[in-house]
Structures are given as C-alpha cells and as structure tokens.
Amino acid sequence: MKDGLLTDRQMEILRYRKQGLTQQQIADIISTSKANVCTIEKSAMENIRRAKETLEFLYTLDATHLCTIPSGTDLFEVPAIIFSEAEKINVKVKYDTISLINRIREARPQCCKARCICEDIIVYITDQGELYFG
Amino acid sequence: MKDGLLTDRQMEILRYRKQGLTQQQIADIISTSKANVCTIEKSAMENIRRAKETLEFLYTLDATHLCTIPSGTDLFEVPAIIFSEAEKINVKVKYDTISLINRIREARPQCCKARCICEDIIVYITDQGELYFG
DNA sequence: CCGGACTTAAACACTTTTCGTTAACTTCTG
DNA sequence: CAGAAGTTAACGAAAAGTGTTTAAGTCCGG
Numbered sequence: 001m002k003d004g005l006l007t008d009r010q011m012e013i014l015r016y017r018k019q020g021l022t023q024q025q026i027a028d029i030i031s032t033s034k035a036n037v038c039t040i041e042k043s044a045m046e047n048i049r050r051a052k053e054t055l056e057f058l059y060t061l062d063a064t065h066l067c068t069i070p071s072g073t074d075l076f077e078v079p080a081i082i083f084s085e086a087e088k089i090n091v092k093v094k095y096d097t098i099s100l101i102n103r104i105r106e107a108r109p110q111c112c113k114a115r116c117i118c119e120d121i122i123v124y125i126t127d128q129g130e131l132y133f134g
Numbered sequence: 135m136k137d138g139l140l141t142d143r144q145m146e147i148l149r150y151r152k153q154g155l156t157q158q159q160i161a162d163i164i165s166t167s168k169a170n171v172c173t174i175e176k177s178a179m180e181n182i183r184r185a186k187e188t189l190e191f192l193y194t195l196d197a198t199h200l201c202t203i204p205s206g207t208d209l210f211e212v213p214a215i216i217f218s219e220a221e222k223i224n225v226k227v228k229y230d231t232i233s234l235i236n237r238i239r240e241a242r243p244q245c246c247k248a249r250c251i252c253e254d255i256i257v258y259i260t261d262q263g264e265l266y267f268g
Numbered sequence: 269c270c271g272g273a274c275t276t277a278a279a280c281a282c283t284t285t286t287c288g289t290t291a292a293c294t295t296c297t298g
Numbered sequence: 299c300a301g302a303a304g305t306t307a308a309c310g311a312a313a314a315g316t317g318t319t320t321a322a323g324t325c326c327g328g
Contacts, residue, residue, distance in 0.1 A: 004188035018195050053138035054185035
C-alpha cells in the first residue's frame, strides 16, 4: 500500500528543483549523473500528468458533455460560455454566475491569474447540471 | 506514453459498475470470474487513491510553511493551532473551525480516533491560506 | 439457514517502471 | 568559441504492477 505515484527519488528531485537547484547540483548531492536527474524528473512529470488524467477520467464517468475554456479567456466571461454550452444540451447548470466564478477559482487556482484564465480548462457537464473542471 | 493510471480492464469495469451492474454480471460479460472483477475494481480504486495523493503532494510543494499536530492532540483543538500558526505568517486560513475539522477527518481518517489525533499530522499552509495534510 | 454480492489471500506468468550508466545532442550566454 | 543547463537514446538489472485462477472468507436479506 504505497502513498502516491511518485517514488522517493522523484519526490526528492522535485523538492530540490522547487528550491531552484540545477540538475547538476542535484546530481552532485545525490551522487549520480545529471542525465539521470533529468530522466527521473521527466518521469515524475509524466506520473503527475497521468495522475491528472486519471482523475479526469473519473469525472467523465459522470459527465455526458464537456467544453473547453481556452487560455486567455476573461474569468468573467466563463459563466456565459458554460451556460450557453449547457443550454445546447438542455441542461440547467446548478450554479449562478457568482458561485460559478468562485468554484473555478477554488478548483483551479493556478489557472486564474487575476481575471485571466492562463491555462485551458476542460469543463465537464453532467445531465444533472453538475460541473467538474479538468 | 500511456493515458492515465487505469488500465483498459479497470476503466471497462468502472464503466459497467457505473451502470449498476453487479460483479457477477460483469464477469459474465467479459468472461472471467467475479473474484477477478473484484480485484480489478479494487486495484482501480487504489489507483484513483494514488492519483489523488500524487496531486496532493504537488500542492505541498507550493506550501511555504508547515506545522505539526502532535499525536494525542484533541481534534477540537486543532483549528486553534492552525489558526495561530497561520497568523504568525500573516496568512488568513480559507476554512472556519467546523469545515477545518471536517477536512482533517476526510483527509486523514486513520489519524482520527473519536476526538483524538492518534498520529502526527503535518499541515502545509500556502500563502493563499490553502491547507494540505501530509 | 441458504444464496447472492462481495472480499481476500496465495500463487503464477507476464509486462512495465525505475534507476542507473555512457555518450552524443541542443540551446543559451558570456 | 567554451561552458553551463538541459535533453535524448540505448541498454541492463532490479523492482513493481497486472490479469488470472482457485479456494476460502464475510455480510446481509428472505
């Protein structure tokens, strides 16, 4: 029963990287080659990507429809996009404009820089009007 | 370059389960034993748990501060500890007392025996007042 | 108590991942 | 150009994960 997807080595390297160390510096610390640090870091990123994709699948199990909010969209325009998308499939979204904005900011804080969506957000819409943000 | 954590078999079974089929019914459809369906479903849930934990680790990388709730602490005293810790670094925690207690019980159920914290809990605090429990 | 739904453990063959090495490669900067 | 940072490819050994079977187990409603 292991914790997460990442191995000790992978977490170790991600922590050092977060501190701003170069691959060479890390290689010296843990006594290996920079090439090895590179591959371990790469596989760590790959694992993180897979973790995200796994949870997205979970949401799609419930969701029958989805749309994408493109990077660069104004946060305040997002509700209108989602409402119109839901209308197409005759679904009434459970949230009003204000709480929808709050839900996005809570679900994907790293995607919201001030009022700007800085990363594509996939919105999953269930028949019940529930939303998930991928 | 695989998609997510879940294998085709695991996703297949989760979809059937979502439709309300029993393990025996699924076993008949895919021509195997119900025990096998059970273990595959179980490993799928385990993979989902690991995916969640992996992303939680990612969040702890962003956390700039942390404190430890020592084993033996009364669960009801935890919010006060966290609030005072956050105050030290001028951060306003996003949660009130009640929802904070709920978050802990949800994130670390094995650490909460009745009202007693039975295992050290590391609390990660981000500059935005978000919390993660390690 | 019986049966249906589900769980668990042990064992097996098989595939994939991981960590590591070496060497060659790009890209950027002084 | 020389050097620092990073990436890539090929390979091997050890470790971990997967699908399966078989057999025994719990839990619950009728």
